[in-house]
Amino acid sequence: MGGLREVAEPFVASGSTGVAIRARLKRLTPQDETVLRLVGAHLGSLASQDLAARCRDGLEHCAETWTTRKRELTCVSSSRWAGAITKASHDQWALARRCHRAHLQSLQAGIATIRYRLSLPIGERGSKSAPGGYRSRKEWHAKSRRLAALEDRLERERADLEAGRVHVVRGGKRLARARHNLHAAQLTETAWRQRWEAARWFLQADGESGKRYGNETIRVTPGGEVSIKLPAPLAELANAPHGRYVLATRVAFPHRGTEWADRVEANRAVAYRIRLDTARGRWYLTASWQIPPAPMIPLEAALAQGVIGVDTNADHLAAWRLDTCGNPIGQPRRFFYDLTGTAQHRDAQVRHALTRLLHWARACGVRAIAIEDLDFAAEKTREKHGRNKKFRQLISGMPTARLRARLTSMADATGIAIIAVDPAYTSQWGAQHWQKPLTTKTRKTTRHDAAALAIGRRAQGHPIRRRTAPPRTHQSDGCGHRTVQAASATPRREEPRPRIPGPRTRSVRAGCGANVGNQNAQHRSGRSADHGFWQQDSLPLSF
Structure with a gap:
């Protein structure tokens, strides 16, 4: 056990701090769509120029340069649009810096792994905790060349990080690369151009508390009327006072609509974003705002009604309900x-799976769901897993971060606590201790089901291994029937065995047997049982 790493304690994950809802803008007139396209294209070009200026400033950015950029944008848009554009540029630059640091860590981990394997003799076998040497001289030579390439790349990335240089593509790097291979992306040049232009539009604005309906740039009334503050070059398209354009349609939010309406009527900040789905030809309006985090409940209170352990896999969630003692209840799901x-399809699939999981948890009366605190950031490199490309694709496709964020936010609305546990050895120990005992003629327990049970027991603070039976000679049942753990349907299975009347051993002391109350049943002298017809009477003392 000395080679095992220390397992972290489970904890209750914090709830979401923001809300985002979306509704479709239906029945837009051709004039409405023309205005939205013109405004989005104009502000998108300004956002691209501002982002390029922010990237050129690098680490030399200060409040004075920010003010200068905002003043230049105000002349060609408005003060509110200028503030929204500059803030979006700062957020995107900060996100690029965080991604840059994560990329550096990945490069450093790959270089360390290659150096270690190159230092080992060729053909040396590895262990579970450390990889071995390369299998052939040819592979060793190829990895040495890759090490030099990674070290050169690391030096360039470090220089960019120290200088504050970032590489950002408005519209997305994946969509930009798809232009070079439209056949693989299954797009025509016209379709790609439409999607590229729509992705680079800018139609979003943060809210401000105290202003009318919480946002002066994109305003939505409680009745659903949507109006936009037009930039200065497009002011002639206004159909409402103060240079605003009111859309002919009204919007309604089916999800959290009451909460949104209460916030808008109180003039609290709400951020809006308008987006065009070019594949479907539909316009969408997304509203978002911040909420105070829900109070954290103690771990013991969350586990008072049991827990549901969930094992995350590439194509399904394996779940099993456990009682307060850590025993499985019912069938795995x-x-x-x-x-x-x-x-969009992947996100919808994850949301539907989590919705079914939460509905099942509420039907069972469970107030806690245990899930692994997974992070494959440093575990999916090819230096870590070598030629096992399918496994690298498997763990890269698992939506661990998205699933955890989705589950936390969705469970917060239902009052179910999410408990994050350390994922160390859950699959291995679950299969070792629980897969075979829980497999019956009518139920085939998989490795993932056993891992879900192990996750739930770790959240409750129980050891994953099952209880071991004592030696045969030390069992009170002699050598008769004795199970390692009682079945889940056995009542009061976690309590001590009841006291059985009678002697506990074969040696019975006088006066302590089962017939201790019936003295006639004891064949002793002086008792009525001794005076049978076959016994001789005692002789008199005098004759």
Whole structure:
């Protein structure tokens, strides 16, 4: 056990701090769509120029340069649009810096792994905790060349990080690269151009508390009327006072609509974003705002009604309900999802699976769901897993971060606590201690089901291994029937065995047997049982 790493304690994950809802803008007139396209294209070009200026400033950025950029944008848009554009540029630059640091860590981990394996003799076998040497001289030579390439790349990335240089593509790097291979992306040049232009539009604005309906740039009334503050060059398109354009349609939010309406009527900040789905030809309006985090409940209170352990896999969630003592109840459940296709399809699949999981938890009366605190950031490199490309694709496709964020936010609205546990050895120990004992003629327990049970027991603070039976000679049942753990349907299975009347051993002391109350049943002298017809009477003392 000395080679095992220390397992972290489980904790209750914090709830979401923001809300985002979306509704479709239906029945837009051709004039409405023309205005939205013109405003989005104009502000998108300004956002691209401002982001380029922010990237050129690098680490030399200060409040004075920010003010200068905002003043220049105000002349060609408005003060509120200028503030929204500059803030978006700062957020995107900060996100690029965080991604840059994560990329550096990945390069450093890959270089360390290659150096270690190159230092070992060729053909040396590895262990579970450390990789071995390369299998051939040819592979050793190829990895040495890759090490030099990674070290050169690391030096360039470090220089960019120290200088504050970032590489950002408005519209997305993946969509930009798709232009070079339209056949693989299954797009025509016209379709790609439409999607590229729509992705680079800018139609978003943060809210401000105290202003009318919480946002002066994109305003939505409680009745659903949507109006936009037009930039200065497009002011002639206004159909409302103060240079505003009111859309002919009204919007309604089916999800959290009451909460949104209460916030708008109180003039609290709400951020809006308008987006065009070019594949469907539909316009969408997204509203978002911040909420105070829900108070954290103690771990013991969350586990008072048991827990549901969930094992995350590439195509399904394996779940099993446990009672307060850590014993499985009922049958394991599986919630499948398909992670192929577009990002919207994958996100919908994850949401549907989590919705079914939460509905089952509420039906069972459980107030806690245990899930692994997974992070494959440093575990999916090819230096870590070598030629096992399928496994690298498997763990890269698992939506660990998205699933955890989705589950936390969705469970917060239902009052169910999410408990994050250390994922160390859950699959291995679950299969070792629980897979075979829980497999019956009518139920085939998989490795993932056993891992879900192990996750739930770790959240409750129980050891994953099952209780071991004592030696045969030390069992009170002699050598008769004795199970390692009582079945889940056995009542009061976690309590001590009841006291059985009678002697506990074969040696019975006088006056302590089962017939201690019936003295006639004891064949002793002086008792009535001794005076049978076959016994001789005692002789008199005098004759």
